[in-house]
Amino acid sequence: MLVPRTPHQPDRPTWDCLACGEAWPCAPGKVELVEQGVVHRRSLRLYLESCAIDMIDDRADGHRASGRDDAIYDRILGWFDAHESASTDRATGRAA
Ligand SMILES: [Zn+2]
Numbered sequence: 001m002l003v004p005r006t007p008h009q010p011d012r013p014t015w016d017c018l019a020c021g022e023a024w025p026c027a028p029g030k031v032e033l034v035e036q037g038v039v040h041r042r043s044l045r046l047y048l049e050s051c052a053i054d055m056i057d058d059r060a061d062g063h064r065a066s067g068r069d070d071a072i073y074d075r076i077l078g079w080f081d082a083h084e085s086a087s088t089d090r091a092t093g094r095a096a
Contacts, residue, residue: 003047004032004033004036004047005032005036006019006028006029006032006033006036007019008020008024008025008026008028008029008032009024009029010024010025010051011024012054012058012063013058013061013063014063015055015058017029023075025048025075025076025079030079030080033048033080034080034083037080041084044080045077045080048076048077048080049077051076052072052073052076052077055072055076056072
């Protein structure tokens with residue numbers, strides 16, 4: 001599994017960024033994840049999936065994370081899937 005090399009890591013169980021305090025994944029964290037995930041896209045997806053599961057577990061244990069409870073997919077995976085979809089469209093020349 002990809003082990004991200006960035007100080008912008010989630011602080012469990014709040015899921016705020018350890019480096020900047022924003023809701024994780026923060027904007028600089030996303031940039032750094034995508035840069036590292038260029039070569040290992042599948043590993044990055046698996047890493048984000050594991051984070052989503054950990055966030056669900058933390059909430060099931062009663063921890064209140066920042067952000068809406070119903071937005072875990074959008075927050076953890078949605079931005080990456082949208083990025084991947086846009087990259088694929090650019091590579092194939094399809095309109096988004
Ligand atoms: Zn951050």
